[in-house]
Amino acid sequence: MPYVNIKITREGGVTPAQKAxxxxxxxxxxxxxxxxxxxxxxxxIDEVELENWGIGGLPVEAYRRQAKG
Amino acid sequence: MPYVNIKITREGGVTPAQKAxxxxxxxxxxxxxxxxxxxxxxxxIDEVELENWGIGGLPVEAYRRQAKG
Amino acid sequence: MPYVNIKITREGGVTPAQKAxxxxxxxxxxxxxxxxxxxxxxxxIDEVELENWGIGGLPVEAYRRQAKG
Amino acid sequence: MPYVNIKITREGGVTPAQKAxxxxxxxxxxxxxxxxxxxxxxxxIDEVELENWGIGGLPVEAYRRQAKG
Amino acid sequence: MPYVNIKITREGGVTPAQKAxxxxxxxxxxxxxxxxxxxxxxxxIDEVELENWGIGGLPVEAYRRQAKG
Amino acid sequence: MPYVNIKITREGGVTPAQKAxxxxxxxxxxxxxxxxxxxxxxxxIDEVELENWGIGGLPVEAYRRQAKG
Structure with a gap:
């Protein structure tokens, strides 16, 4: 009877089929x-707003811009 | 100083009184x-969209249809 | 099919009967x-070591001493 | 590689800059x-609706009214 | 950058290879x-003591005994 | 009344003073x-056994060996 929680950023339109x-x-x-x-x-499954997810000390979008920069 | 987290599916219109x-x-x-x-x-209390909750390898709604079927 | 998580401090010997x-x-x-x-x-149910639980900016035990002090 | 989850009530317009x-x-x-x-x-960061957050046996808003009352 | 949390009961000796x-x-x-x-x-991965996991209103072990009984 | 959960790997002897x-x-x-x-x-604060924490598809220790290798 395991419990699995998957947290992902809410972006790109994850479909019900993908969630299934x-x-x-x-x-x-x-x-x-x-x-x-x-x-x-x-x-x-938890879908988290981009501005609520951080990595590398930055919100995800700023982090990605920097990674590409 | 306990911390209790209750996760339920978002459906059926849970009222503020029920949450209280x-x-x-x-x-x-x-x-x-x-x-x-x-x-x-x-x-x-976390209310989770139906399509984000799975049991029996299926999203909840598919699971219920199958259970009835 | 709700999921409930109860976090308490690990202290005072919570018994299996109490957990039940x-x-x-x-x-x-x-x-x-x-x-x-x-x-x-x-x-x-998660039992959390006292030193891992904080409130009021302090670990629980320091918080209690201060509250009484 | 720590993981930090911050849960706050959704109120008062937390800005992207504050989240950052x-x-x-x-x-x-x-x-x-x-x-x-x-x-x-x-x-x-999780922003939780006021009616979904309880303390002192009451939803947050009722709790605050009582605390002031 | 998803985050996945898997909660299972601590039993039966889950090996490091299985966790991997x-x-x-x-x-x-x-x-x-x-x-x-x-x-x-x-x-x-969180391994949860059997007495800390409940389903059907019972701790897991009591639940299993009943299910078999 | 925020709730903050900090998950770290259990290693290197995190002291009560550091937790405070x-x-x-x-x-x-x-x-x-x-x-x-x-x-x-x-x-x-949750301290997670090294073998229970994964990144890059590997348990932490294997991941670190590979990163150095």
């Missing part, structure tokens, strides 16, 4: 590696 | 079982 | 307020 | 105290 | 479905 | 940037 793939993929992973029944594996 | 009940109920539970002062018990 | 009460209480709360089936309500 | 300050401040803190490289410190 | 598989599998999943670079995907 | 610095620093940051009262800012 993430849910299935995470459940399958726990089943394959640890023999956990998918029946009770819960997956929660 | 969840907050009071969680604080009371910690007070009753562990004698924690409600004064410093923090409760955070 | 927290689990039952949280499931009952979601059933009572939002009509969620306890069958799929997941509860995870 | 939180991200930089959290990264700097980990660098100063534990010598963690900011390059791999991730910061995620 | 979970980490690789979660990174690969995000790369495959959303084209996220594994370089910045963070995965954190 | 993290707690104070996080509270001060929220006070400075958003004028949040430190009195109700909660900080929880």
């Amino acid at each position: 793939e993430l849910i299935k993929g995470a459940s399958d992973l726990l089943a394959k590696v640890l023999n956990k029944s998918p029946a009770t594996t819960v997956v929660v | 009940e969840l907050i009071k109920g969680a604080s009371d539970l910690l007070a009753k079982v562990l004698n924690k002062s409600p004064a410093t018990t923090v409760v955070v | 009460e927290l689990i039952k209480g949280a499931s009952d709360l979601l059933a009572k307020v939002l009509n969620k089936s306890p069958a799929t309500t997941v509860v995870v | 300050e939180l991200i930089k401040g959290a990264s700097d803190l980990l660098a100063k105290v534990l010598n963690k490289s900011p390059a791999t410190t991730v910061v995620v | 598989e979970l980490i690789k599998g979660a990174s690969d999943l995000l790369a495959k479905v959303l084209n996220k670079s594994p370089a910045t995907t963070v995965v954190v | 610095e993290l707690i104070k620093g996080a509270s001060d940051l929220l006070a400075k940037v958003l004028n949040k009262s430190p009195a109700t800012t909660v900080v929880v």
Whole structure:
């Protein structure tokens, strides 16, 4: 009965089909590696606004501009 | 000073009054079982979009359709 | 299918029976307020070392000493 | 490679500049105290609706009214 | 730069090799479905004591006994 | 009344004094940037075993060896 939380930035229009793939993929992973029944594996996806996500001491967008700069 | 996080699917119009009940109920539970002062018990409710919640390897809505099917 | 996470400080010897009460209480709360089936309500309790919990800008123990002082 | 999650109530119009300050401040803190490289410190800010945040057994707004009352 | 948190019960001796598989599998999943670079995907695994995990209103072990009974 | 969660790898002997610095620093940051009262800012530090933390598709230690290699 694992619980998986996936946090991603909200951008680029993640579709319901892609989310379904993430849910299935995470459940399958726990089943394959640890023999956990998918029946009770819960997956929660959080989409985080770009300005609320930081890396390298910067908001993501500033970080990407700098990385390219 | 416990911290309680309640994640539920965003559906069916959970009202502010129901949220207040969840907050009071969680604080009371910690007070009753562990004698924690409600004064410093923090409760955070997260409402998660249906398409972002998975169980049984499927998004919730697909899971429910299958369970009924 | 709610998910409830309860974080408490690790102190005073919380017993398995008390944890069972927290689990039952949280499931009952979601059933009572939002009509969620306890069958799929997941509860995870985290016990956090005292030195890892802060409030008022201080680790819990220093905070309590100050509050009493 | 620390991960920092900051949860605040959604109110008062937190600006992107303030969020950038939180991200930089959290990264700097980990660098100063534990010598963690900011390059791999991730910061995620969650803004929580007022009615979804409870303290003292009450939703935040009711709590504040009572505290003043 | 996704962040993935996998919570499982601490039982049955999950090996470092299995944890490495979970980490690789979660990174690969995000790369495959959303084209996220594994370089910045963070995965954190939490192992939760059995008595701290509840489902169906019961601690996991009691739940399993009942399910079999 | 913010809630801050800081996850770090368990290594190198983080001292209680360093944890106290993290707690104070996080509270001060929220006070400075958003004028949040430190009195109700909660900080929880999680120390995660090295083998439970992954980046770049690898457990941290393997990742570091590769980065140096």
